[in-house]
Amino acid sequence: MLARRASCAALARSAVASRRCAPAAQLGNLGGKRNNVRTKAGIESAVETEENCYGIFCYNYDVSEDEDSPVPEGWKKTIRVAVSGAAGQISNHLLFQIASGLTFGDKQPIALNLLGSDRSRSAVEGVAMELEDSCYPLLRELNISTDPMQAFRDADWAILIGAKPRGPGMERSDLLDMNGQIFQMQGKALNEVANPDCKVVVVGNPCNTNALIAMENAPNLDRKNFHALTRLDQNRARSQLAMKANVFYETVTNVAIWGNHSTTQVPDFVNAKVQGEKVTDVIGDMAWLEEEFTPLVQTRGAAVIKKWGRSSGASTAVSISDHIRSLVNPTPAGDCFCMAVCSDGNPYGIEEGLIYSMPLRSKGDGSYEIVEDFEINDWLRARLKKSEDELVNERNCVAHLTGMSGGACEVGAEDTTLPGEN
Ligand code: LMR
Numbered sequence: 001m002l003a004r005r006a007s008c009a010a011l012a013r014s015a016v017a018s019r020r021c022a023p024a025a026q027l028g029n030l031g032g033k034r035n036n037v038r039t040k041a042g043i044e045s046a047v048e049t050e051e052n053c054y055g056i057f058c059y060n061y062d063v064s065e066d067e068d069s070p071v072p073e074g075w076k077k078t079i080r081v082a083v084s085g086a087a088g089q090i091s092n093h094l095l096f097q098i099a100s101g102l103t104f105g106d107k108q109p110i111a112l113n114l115l116g117s118d119r120s121r122s123a124v125e126g127v128a129m130e131l132e133d134s135c136y137p138l139l140r141e142l143n144i145s146t147d148p149m150q151a152f153r154d155a156d157w158a159i160l161i162g163a164k165p166r167g168p169g170m171e172r173s174d175l176l177d178m179n180g181q182i183f184q185m186q187g188k189a190l191n192e193v194a195n196p197d198c199k200v201v202v203v204g205n206p207c208n209t210n211a212l213i214a215m216e217n218a219p220n221l222d223r224k225n226f227h228a229l230t231r232l233d234q235n236r237a238r239s240q241l242a243m244k245a246n247v248f249y250e251t252v253t254n255v256a257i258w259g260n261h262s263t264t265q266v267p268d269f270v271n272a273k274v275q276g277e278k279v280t281d282v283i284g285d286m287a288w289l290e291e292e293f294t295p296l297v298q299t300r301g302a303a304v305i306k307k308w309g310r311s312s313g314a315s316t317a318v319s320i321s322d323h324i325r326s327l328v329n330p331t332p333a334g335d336c337f338c339m340a341v342c343s344d345g346n347p348y349g350i351e352e353g354l355i356y357s358m359p360l361r362s363k364g365d366g367s368y369e370i371v372e373d374f375e376i377n378d379w380l381r382a383r384l385k386k387s388e389d390e391l392v393n394e395r396n397c398v399a400h401l402t403g404m405s406g407g408a409c410e411v412g413a414e415d416t417t418l419p420g421e422n
Contacts, residue, residue, distance in 0.1 A: 071109075078109040078140050080195070082155040084186065085162025085204065086114035086144070087123035089313030094159070094320055095127060099136040103321040104328060111141035115151035115162065148189035155194045159320060160186060160214065163204025165311075173397050173409055176209060180401045183210040187217030196220055199366055201323060201339075202228045203316065208260050208340045208355040209394040215342065215355070216402035224367065228340035230265065230357040231326070232312070232319035233257040236300045237267040240293055241274065245282050251275045253335040256359035256374060257297075259387025260394075261340065265357065266383040267297040271374045276334075290379070330364040336371050337362070347372045350384070353404075354391045 081098060085091055091114075097103050098110060112131070116124035124144050131142055145151040152158055163179045166172075183202070190198060198221055202211035207228035215226035234257050242249045254273045258266040269289045272279040283289060296303075304312045326337035336359035343356040347370060350356050359371040376384065395402070397409035 072137075074107050076105075076108050078111050079104065079156040080111040080113060080141075080154050082113040082115060082151045082158045082194075084115040084148070084151070084158075084160045086116050086127055087120035088161060089310065090161050090203065090316045090320070092127065093314045093317030094161075095131060096134065096136075097317060097321045099131055099134065099139040101136075101138050103324050105325075106138070109138050109140045112139065112143070113151045113153075113155065114142070114144040115148060116144065116146055117162070118146055121146060148186050149193055152186070152189050152198075153193040155190070155198050157199050157201070157324070158186075158190060158194060159201045159203065160210070161203040161320075163210065176206060176394060176397045177401075179204060179206070179210055180213050180398045183213040184217050184401045187214035190214065191218035191220045194218075194221065197222070197366075198225060199327065200226045201320060202226065202355075203320060206260075206262065206394060208262075208357075208391055209398055211340065211355040212353075212395060213398055213401050216404065223342045223344060226342060226355065227323070228261060228355050228357070229316070229320060229323055230257045230261050230338045230340050231323040232316050233261060233265055233267065233297060233300075233357075234338040235315070235319050235322065237269075237272075237293075237297045240296060241269065241272060241279055241283070244285075244288065244293070245274045245279070247274055252279075253332075254359070255338075256336060256371075257338045257357045258380070258384050259340075259357055260391050261357070262387070262390060263295075263298045264383070264387040264390045265298055266380060266387060267294055268359075268374070268380060269293060270377055270380055271359070273334075326360075327362050327366050327368060328364055329362070331361040336360060339368070341368070341370070346370055348374075348376060348384070350388050351392060354388065354395065356388065356391060 081104075083091055083095060083098075086095065094103075095112065095114070098112065101108065104110065114124050114128060128142055128144050131139060143151070160183070163182060164175075166175045170178075182204070190200060200211070200214060200218075200221070202208075202214060204210055211226045211228040215221075215223055218226075234255055237257065238249050238252045238255045241255065242252045245252070252272065252274055253276075254271050256268040256271060258268060269279050269283075274282040280286070280289065301312060304315075323337070323339055331337060338357050338359060340355045340357040341360065343350045343354045343358075344352045346352075346356070346358065348358065350358075359374055360368040361371055362368045392407075393410055395404070396407045399405060399409075
Protein backbone atom coordinates (compact mmCIF):
# COMPACT_ATOMS: atom_id res chain seq x y z
CA MET A 1 0.00 0.00 0.00
CA LEU A 2 1.32 3.35 -0.94
CA ALA A 3 -0.15 6.40 0.62
CA ARG A 4 0.07 10.05 0.04
CA ARG A 5 -1.72 12.69 2.00
CA ALA A 6 -2.73 15.79 0.14
CA SER A 7 0.50 17.59 -0.02
CA CYS A 8 0.60 19.41 -3.30
CA ALA A 9 -3.15 19.73 -3.55
CA ALA A 10 -3.48 20.96 -0.02
CA LEU A 11 -0.77 23.49 -0.49
CA ALA A 12 -2.33 24.69 -3.68
CA ARG A 13 -5.60 25.59 -2.03
CA SER A 14 -4.27 26.60 1.32
CA ALA A 15 -3.97 30.14 2.47
CA VAL A 16 -0.23 29.59 2.57
CA ALA A 17 -1.59 31.13 -0.34
CA SER A 18 -0.01 31.96 -3.55
CA ARG A 19 2.61 29.33 -3.07
CA ARG A 20 2.56 27.12 -6.05
CA CYS A 21 2.52 23.40 -6.09
CA ALA A 22 6.07 22.24 -5.78
CA PRO A 23 8.01 19.08 -6.42
CA ALA A 24 8.65 16.72 -3.58
CA ALA A 25 12.09 17.87 -2.77
CA GLN A 26 10.83 21.37 -2.12
CA LEU A 27 7.82 20.58 -0.04
CA GLY A 28 9.68 20.68 3.19
CA ASN A 29 10.74 24.24 2.48
CA LEU A 30 7.34 25.65 1.84
CA GLY A 31 6.20 26.20 5.38
CA GLY A 32 2.75 25.10 6.40
CA LYS A 33 2.54 22.07 8.60
CA ARG A 34 3.56 19.13 6.64
CA ASN A 35 3.16 16.04 8.66
CA ASN A 36 4.92 12.96 7.52
CA VAL A 37 3.59 10.65 10.15
CA ARG A 38 2.44 7.95 7.85
CA THR A 39 0.40 5.65 9.96
CA LYS A 40 -3.30 5.89 10.46
CA ALA A 41 -5.54 2.90 10.95
CA GLY A 42 -6.07 0.92 7.83
CA ILE A 43 -5.32 2.62 4.65
CA GLU A 44 -1.77 3.69 5.34
CA SER A 45 -0.93 0.70 7.46
CA ALA A 46 1.39 -0.83 4.90
CA VAL A 47 3.40 2.33 4.51
CA GLU A 48 6.10 1.54 6.93
CA THR A 49 9.31 1.83 5.08
CA GLU A 50 10.81 4.29 2.68
CA GLU A 51 11.00 1.53 0.07
CA ASN A 52 7.21 1.52 -0.09
CA CYS A 53 7.15 5.16 -1.02
CA TYR A 54 7.65 6.89 -4.29
CA GLY A 55 7.64 10.49 -5.37
CA ILE A 56 5.97 12.62 -2.76
CA PHE A 57 3.19 10.20 -1.99
CA CYS A 58 4.46 9.32 1.43
CA TYR A 59 3.94 12.78 2.76
CA ASN A 60 1.00 13.66 4.86
CA TYR A 61 0.01 17.29 4.84
CA ASP A 62 -2.70 17.86 7.38
CA VAL A 63 -4.13 21.29 6.69
CA SER A 64 -6.62 20.99 9.51
CA GLU A 65 -3.69 21.71 11.83
CA ASP A 66 -2.64 24.79 9.95
CA GLU A 67 -4.15 27.97 11.39
CA ASP A 68 -2.88 29.86 8.38
CA SER A 69 -4.88 27.79 5.96
CA PRO A 70 -8.50 27.45 7.03
CA VAL A 71 -10.75 25.35 4.86
CA PRO A 72 -12.35 27.60 2.23
CA GLU A 73 -15.83 28.82 3.08
CA GLY A 74 -18.66 26.52 2.13
CA TRP A 75 -16.52 23.45 1.69
CA LYS A 76 -18.15 20.25 2.80
CA LYS A 77 -16.67 17.47 4.87
CA THR A 78 -14.17 15.42 2.87
CA ILE A 79 -15.57 12.25 1.33
CA ARG A 80 -13.57 9.13 0.51
CA VAL A 81 -13.97 7.80 -3.01
CA ALA A 82 -12.53 4.42 -4.00
CA VAL A 83 -12.02 3.67 -7.69
CA SER A 84 -11.08 0.23 -9.02
CA GLY A 85 -9.49 -0.25 -12.43
CA ALA A 86 -7.63 2.95 -11.68
CA ALA A 87 -5.09 2.50 -14.45
CA GLY A 88 -7.63 2.00 -17.23
CA GLN A 89 -8.92 4.32 -19.94
CA ILE A 90 -12.13 5.19 -18.13
CA SER A 91 -10.36 6.06 -14.90
CA ASN A 92 -7.83 8.10 -16.77
CA HIS A 93 -10.65 10.49 -17.59
CA LEU A 94 -12.81 10.02 -14.52
CA LEU A 95 -10.20 10.59 -11.83
CA PHE A 96 -9.42 14.03 -13.17
CA GLN A 97 -13.10 14.91 -13.31
CA ILE A 98 -13.48 13.81 -9.68
CA ALA A 99 -10.39 15.70 -8.52
CA SER A 100 -11.44 18.85 -10.39
CA GLY A 101 -14.86 19.02 -8.70
CA LEU A 102 -16.86 18.18 -11.81
CA THR A 103 -18.29 14.99 -10.36
CA PHE A 104 -19.12 15.76 -6.74
CA GLY A 105 -19.20 19.55 -6.93
CA ASP A 106 -16.72 22.35 -6.44
CA LYS A 107 -17.23 22.50 -2.67
CA GLN A 108 -16.62 18.84 -2.09
CA PRO A 109 -13.09 17.90 -1.02
CA ILE A 110 -12.10 14.37 -1.92
CA ALA A 111 -9.86 11.64 -0.54
CA LEU A 112 -9.16 9.24 -3.41
CA ASN A 113 -8.29 5.59 -2.96
CA LEU A 114 -7.10 4.01 -6.19
CA LEU A 115 -7.36 0.25 -6.54
CA GLY A 116 -5.17 -1.44 -9.12
CA SER A 117 -3.94 -4.96 -9.72
CA ASP A 118 -0.40 -6.28 -9.32
CA ARG A 119 -0.08 -6.08 -13.10
CA SER A 120 -1.22 -2.45 -13.26
CA ARG A 121 0.59 -1.24 -10.17
CA SER A 122 3.17 0.81 -12.02
CA ALA A 123 0.48 2.39 -14.22
CA VAL A 124 -1.59 3.29 -11.15
CA GLU A 125 1.46 4.99 -9.73
CA GLY A 126 1.70 6.93 -12.99
CA VAL A 127 -1.93 8.03 -12.70
CA ALA A 128 -1.34 9.06 -9.09
CA MET A 129 1.68 11.11 -10.13
CA GLU A 130 -0.35 12.89 -12.80
CA LEU A 131 -3.03 13.70 -10.25
CA GLU A 132 -0.34 15.01 -7.96
CA ASP A 133 1.07 17.13 -10.75
CA SER A 134 -2.34 18.65 -11.45
CA CYS A 135 -2.56 20.53 -8.12
CA TYR A 136 -6.31 20.15 -7.74
CA PRO A 137 -7.39 22.12 -4.66
CA LEU A 138 -10.14 19.64 -3.80
CA LEU A 139 -7.89 16.60 -3.86
CA ARG A 140 -6.95 16.24 -0.22
CA GLU A 141 -5.60 12.77 -0.06
CA LEU A 142 -4.52 10.08 -2.50
CA ASN A 143 -3.87 6.46 -1.69
CA ILE A 144 -3.17 3.52 -3.94
CA SER A 145 -3.48 -0.15 -3.25
CA THR A 146 -3.84 -3.54 -4.85
CA ASP A 147 -5.95 -4.79 -1.94
CA PRO A 148 -9.71 -4.02 -1.83
CA MET A 149 -9.64 -4.34 1.95
CA GLN A 150 -7.38 -1.31 2.05
CA ALA A 151 -8.80 0.60 -0.87
CA PHE A 152 -12.42 0.36 0.33
CA ARG A 153 -11.76 1.19 3.95
CA ASP A 154 -14.17 3.94 5.07
CA ALA A 155 -15.21 4.54 1.45
CA ASP A 156 -18.27 6.76 1.03
CA TRP A 157 -18.40 5.94 -2.66
CA ALA A 158 -16.92 2.97 -4.50
CA ILE A 159 -16.71 3.18 -8.28
CA LEU A 160 -15.98 -0.30 -9.55
CA ILE A 161 -14.59 -0.06 -13.05
CA GLY A 162 -11.99 -2.82 -13.12
CA ALA A 163 -13.11 -6.02 -14.86
CA LYS A 164 -11.58 -8.38 -17.36
CA PRO A 165 -12.63 -8.21 -21.01
CA ARG A 166 -13.85 -11.36 -22.68
CA GLY A 167 -11.04 -13.28 -24.36
CA PRO A 168 -11.23 -15.24 -27.63
CA GLY A 169 -13.40 -18.34 -27.40
CA MET A 170 -14.68 -17.45 -23.96
CA GLU A 171 -18.35 -18.19 -23.33
CA ARG A 172 -20.62 -15.61 -21.80
CA SER A 173 -20.99 -17.80 -18.71
CA ASP A 174 -17.17 -17.87 -18.40
CA LEU A 175 -17.06 -14.08 -18.40
CA LEU A 176 -19.85 -13.90 -15.85
CA ASP A 177 -17.95 -16.29 -13.65
CA MET A 178 -14.53 -14.68 -14.08
CA ASN A 179 -15.65 -11.14 -13.42
CA GLY A 180 -18.21 -12.36 -10.91
CA GLN A 181 -15.41 -13.67 -8.74
CA ILE A 182 -13.83 -10.21 -8.68
CA PHE A 183 -17.12 -8.63 -7.64
CA GLN A 184 -17.78 -11.30 -5.06
CA MET A 185 -14.46 -10.50 -3.42
CA GLN A 186 -15.03 -6.77 -3.70
CA GLY A 187 -18.55 -7.09 -2.26
CA LYS A 188 -17.14 -8.92 0.74
CA ALA A 189 -14.45 -6.28 1.19
CA LEU A 190 -17.02 -3.46 0.99
CA ASN A 191 -19.13 -5.29 3.52
CA GLU A 192 -16.25 -5.39 5.98
CA VAL A 193 -14.53 -2.07 5.63
CA ALA A 194 -16.61 0.50 3.73
CA ASN A 195 -18.80 3.15 5.31
CA PRO A 196 -22.14 1.29 5.78
CA ASP A 197 -23.79 4.07 3.76
CA CYS A 198 -21.32 3.62 0.90
CA LYS A 199 -22.78 4.07 -2.60
CA VAL A 200 -21.42 1.51 -5.04
CA VAL A 201 -21.38 2.34 -8.75
CA VAL A 202 -20.58 -0.72 -10.88
CA VAL A 203 -19.18 -0.07 -14.34
CA GLY A 204 -17.17 -3.23 -15.13
CA ASN A 205 -19.15 -5.51 -17.41
CA PRO A 206 -21.48 -7.33 -17.23
CA CYS A 207 -22.25 -4.48 -14.87
CA ASN A 208 -25.82 -5.35 -13.80
CA THR A 209 -24.91 -8.84 -12.68
CA ASN A 210 -21.58 -7.74 -11.23
CA ALA A 211 -23.51 -5.22 -9.13
CA LEU A 212 -25.90 -7.96 -8.07
CA ILE A 213 -23.00 -10.18 -6.96
CA ALA A 214 -21.38 -7.35 -5.01
CA MET A 215 -24.73 -6.48 -3.39
CA GLU A 216 -25.49 -10.06 -2.36
CA ASN A 217 -22.04 -10.32 -0.79
CA ALA A 218 -22.41 -7.11 1.19
CA PRO A 219 -25.39 -7.54 3.52
CA ASN A 220 -24.16 -4.73 5.78
CA LEU A 221 -24.77 -2.21 3.02
CA ASP A 222 -28.17 -0.98 1.88
CA ARG A 223 -29.26 -2.86 -1.27
CA LYS A 224 -30.48 0.44 -2.69
CA ASN A 225 -26.90 1.70 -2.68
CA PHE A 226 -25.73 -0.69 -5.41
CA HIS A 227 -26.11 0.73 -8.90
CA ALA A 228 -24.88 -0.32 -12.32
CA LEU A 229 -24.11 2.26 -14.96
CA THR A 230 -26.72 2.79 -17.67
CA ARG A 231 -26.27 6.54 -17.84
CA LEU A 232 -24.00 6.08 -20.85
CA ASP A 233 -26.92 4.44 -22.65
CA GLN A 234 -29.24 7.23 -21.52
CA ASN A 235 -26.83 9.86 -22.82
CA ARG A 236 -26.52 8.00 -26.12
CA ALA A 237 -30.29 7.87 -26.46
CA ARG A 238 -30.69 11.56 -25.65
CA SER A 239 -28.06 12.53 -28.13
CA GLN A 240 -29.65 10.54 -30.96
CA LEU A 241 -33.12 11.88 -30.22
CA ALA A 242 -31.77 15.43 -30.12
CA MET A 243 -30.08 15.04 -33.47
CA LYS A 244 -33.13 13.50 -35.07
CA ALA A 245 -35.40 16.25 -33.72
CA ASN A 246 -32.82 18.88 -34.61
CA VAL A 247 -32.78 20.35 -31.11
CA PHE A 248 -30.12 20.71 -28.45
CA TYR A 249 -29.76 17.87 -25.87
CA GLU A 250 -30.91 20.10 -23.05
CA THR A 251 -34.46 20.00 -24.30
CA VAL A 252 -34.61 16.20 -24.52
CA THR A 253 -35.92 14.95 -21.18
CA ASN A 254 -37.51 11.96 -19.51
CA VAL A 255 -35.37 9.48 -21.45
CA ALA A 256 -35.28 6.13 -19.67
CA ILE A 257 -33.18 3.05 -20.28
CA TRP A 258 -34.79 -0.13 -19.03
CA GLY A 259 -33.15 -3.41 -18.14
CA ASN A 260 -29.69 -4.75 -18.74
CA HIS A 261 -26.64 -2.89 -20.04
CA SER A 262 -26.61 -5.27 -22.97
CA THR A 263 -28.20 -5.35 -26.37
CA THR A 264 -31.53 -6.24 -24.73
CA GLN A 265 -31.61 -2.82 -23.05
CA VAL A 266 -34.67 -0.77 -23.91
CA PRO A 267 -34.15 2.90 -24.76
CA ASP A 268 -37.58 4.33 -24.05
CA PHE A 269 -38.87 6.72 -26.72
CA VAL A 270 -42.47 6.23 -25.53
CA ASN A 271 -42.04 8.42 -22.44
CA ALA A 272 -39.23 10.65 -23.74
CA LYS A 273 -39.95 14.32 -24.43
CA VAL A 274 -38.54 17.00 -26.66
CA GLN A 275 -39.21 20.56 -25.53
CA GLY A 276 -41.92 19.15 -23.25
CA GLU A 277 -43.72 17.32 -26.07
CA LYS A 278 -43.79 13.56 -26.55
CA VAL A 279 -40.94 12.37 -28.77
CA THR A 280 -43.39 10.19 -30.66
CA ASP A 281 -45.33 13.36 -31.59
CA VAL A 282 -42.29 15.49 -32.36
CA ILE A 283 -40.33 12.90 -34.34
CA GLY A 284 -43.38 10.96 -35.39
CA ASP A 285 -41.35 8.50 -37.44
CA MET A 286 -42.17 5.24 -35.63
CA ALA A 287 -40.18 3.13 -38.07
CA TRP A 288 -37.07 5.17 -37.24
CA LEU A 289 -37.75 5.01 -33.49
CA GLU A 290 -38.35 1.27 -33.44
CA GLU A 291 -36.00 0.00 -36.12
CA GLU A 292 -33.11 2.47 -36.20
CA PHE A 293 -32.92 4.43 -32.95
CA THR A 294 -33.47 1.41 -30.71
CA PRO A 295 -30.75 -0.88 -32.15
CA LEU A 296 -28.43 2.07 -32.63
CA VAL A 297 -28.45 2.77 -28.88
CA GLN A 298 -28.37 -0.92 -27.99
CA THR A 299 -25.24 -1.53 -30.06
CA ARG A 300 -23.50 1.82 -29.72
CA GLY A 301 -20.76 0.29 -27.59
CA ALA A 302 -19.86 -2.07 -30.42
CA ALA A 303 -19.87 0.76 -32.95
CA VAL A 304 -17.41 2.74 -30.79
CA ILE A 305 -15.18 -0.30 -30.38
CA LYS A 306 -15.16 -0.81 -34.14
CA LYS A 307 -13.93 2.74 -34.71
CA TRP A 308 -11.58 3.06 -31.75
CA GLY A 309 -10.38 -0.49 -31.42
CA ARG A 310 -11.30 -0.37 -27.74
CA SER A 311 -14.26 0.30 -25.48
CA SER A 312 -15.54 3.80 -24.93
CA GLY A 313 -13.46 5.57 -22.30
CA ALA A 314 -14.15 9.30 -22.18
CA SER A 315 -17.91 9.09 -22.69
CA THR A 316 -18.14 6.38 -20.05
CA ALA A 317 -16.25 8.57 -17.59
CA VAL A 318 -18.54 11.51 -18.38
CA SER A 319 -21.57 9.31 -17.79
CA ILE A 320 -20.20 8.14 -14.42
CA SER A 321 -19.88 11.77 -13.39
CA ASP A 322 -23.42 12.40 -14.65
CA HIS A 323 -24.64 9.36 -12.68
CA ILE A 324 -23.12 10.70 -9.47
CA ARG A 325 -24.16 14.29 -10.09
CA SER A 326 -27.73 13.08 -10.55
CA LEU A 327 -27.61 11.57 -7.07
CA VAL A 328 -26.03 14.52 -5.30
CA ASN A 329 -28.25 17.15 -6.93
CA PRO A 330 -32.05 17.28 -7.05
CA THR A 331 -33.57 16.01 -10.29
CA PRO A 332 -35.17 18.85 -12.28
CA ALA A 333 -38.97 18.78 -12.32
CA GLY A 334 -40.39 16.62 -15.10
CA ASP A 335 -37.15 14.78 -15.76
CA CYS A 336 -35.53 11.52 -14.66
CA PHE A 337 -32.15 9.86 -14.75
CA CYS A 338 -31.25 6.20 -15.16
CA MET A 339 -29.18 3.69 -13.31
CA ALA A 340 -29.67 -0.03 -12.93
CA VAL A 341 -30.86 -0.49 -9.35
CA CYS A 342 -32.19 -3.23 -7.14
CA SER A 343 -35.66 -4.14 -8.40
CA ASP A 344 -37.02 -4.98 -4.93
CA GLY A 345 -40.44 -3.33 -4.55
CA ASN A 346 -40.46 -1.75 -8.02
CA PRO A 347 -43.82 -0.58 -9.40
CA TYR A 348 -43.39 -2.10 -12.88
CA GLY A 349 -43.71 -5.79 -12.02
CA ILE A 350 -40.05 -6.54 -12.74
CA GLU A 351 -38.91 -9.60 -10.81
CA GLU A 352 -37.36 -8.67 -7.47
CA GLY A 353 -33.71 -9.24 -6.67
CA LEU A 354 -32.34 -8.06 -10.01
CA ILE A 355 -30.25 -5.02 -10.85
CA TYR A 356 -32.49 -3.49 -13.50
CA SER A 357 -32.28 -0.06 -15.12
CA MET A 358 -35.27 2.19 -14.51
CA PRO A 359 -36.21 5.88 -14.50
CA LEU A 360 -35.29 7.50 -11.18
CA ARG A 361 -35.45 10.78 -9.35
CA SER A 362 -33.31 12.09 -6.49
CA LYS A 363 -33.69 14.80 -3.88
CA GLY A 364 -29.93 15.31 -4.13
CA ASP A 365 -29.01 13.51 -0.92
CA GLY A 366 -27.35 10.52 -2.62
CA SER A 367 -30.50 8.41 -2.57
CA TYR A 368 -33.19 7.98 -5.23
CA GLU A 369 -36.72 6.82 -5.84
CA ILE A 370 -38.11 4.97 -8.83
CA VAL A 371 -40.39 7.11 -11.01
CA GLU A 372 -43.75 5.38 -10.86
CA ASP A 373 -45.81 6.81 -13.66
CA PHE A 374 -44.05 5.85 -16.86
CA GLU A 375 -46.41 4.49 -19.50
CA ILE A 376 -45.58 0.91 -20.43
CA ASN A 377 -47.26 0.10 -23.73
CA ASP A 378 -47.22 -3.32 -25.39
CA TRP A 379 -44.11 -2.52 -27.40
CA LEU A 380 -42.17 -1.63 -24.28
CA ARG A 381 -43.64 -4.43 -22.16
CA ALA A 382 -42.38 -7.19 -24.44
CA ARG A 383 -38.90 -5.72 -24.51
CA LEU A 384 -38.73 -5.03 -20.78
CA LYS A 385 -39.57 -8.69 -20.25
CA LYS A 386 -36.84 -9.87 -22.60
CA SER A 387 -34.21 -7.89 -20.72
CA GLU A 388 -35.64 -9.10 -17.39
CA ASP A 389 -35.42 -12.72 -18.58
CA GLU A 390 -31.82 -12.17 -19.57
CA LEU A 391 -30.98 -10.81 -16.12
CA VAL A 392 -32.76 -13.73 -14.44
CA ASN A 393 -30.63 -16.06 -16.54
CA GLU A 394 -27.45 -14.18 -15.65
CA ARG A 395 -28.44 -14.40 -11.98
CA ASN A 396 -28.83 -18.15 -12.36
CA CYS A 397 -25.36 -18.36 -13.91
CA VAL A 398 -23.76 -16.69 -10.89
CA ALA A 399 -25.79 -18.38 -8.16
CA HIS A 400 -22.57 -19.99 -6.88
CA LEU A 401 -21.20 -16.49 -6.25
CA THR A 402 -24.25 -15.05 -4.53
CA GLY A 403 -25.17 -18.00 -2.34
CA MET A 404 -28.63 -18.04 -3.90
CA SER A 405 -30.39 -21.03 -5.32
CA GLY A 406 -31.25 -20.51 -8.95
CA GLY A 407 -32.47 -22.20 -12.09
CA ALA A 408 -30.31 -23.43 -14.93
CA CYS A 409 -27.72 -21.13 -16.44
CA GLU A 410 -28.74 -21.12 -20.08
CA VAL A 411 -26.36 -19.42 -22.42
CA GLY A 412 -28.59 -18.74 -25.37
CA ALA A 413 -27.59 -18.89 -29.00
CA GLU A 414 -28.05 -15.13 -29.14
CA ASP A 415 -25.30 -13.72 -27.00
CA THR A 416 -26.34 -10.25 -25.96
CA THR A 417 -24.41 -9.77 -22.81
CA LEU A 418 -22.44 -6.64 -23.65
CA PRO A 419 -23.23 -3.78 -26.01
CA GLY A 420 -19.66 -4.01 -27.21
CA GLU A 421 -19.93 -7.52 -28.49
CA ASN A 422 -22.43 -7.53 -31.29
C1 LMR B 1 -20.16 0.40 -23.84
O1 LMR B 1 -21.39 0.39 -23.73
O2 LMR B 1 -19.55 1.24 -24.49
C2 LMR B 1 -19.37 -0.72 -23.22
O3 LMR B 1 -20.11 -1.33 -22.21
C3 LMR B 1 -18.99 -1.68 -24.28
C4 LMR B 1 -18.12 -2.80 -23.82
O4 LMR B 1 -18.44 -3.94 -24.12
O5 LMR B 1 -17.10 -2.53 -23.17
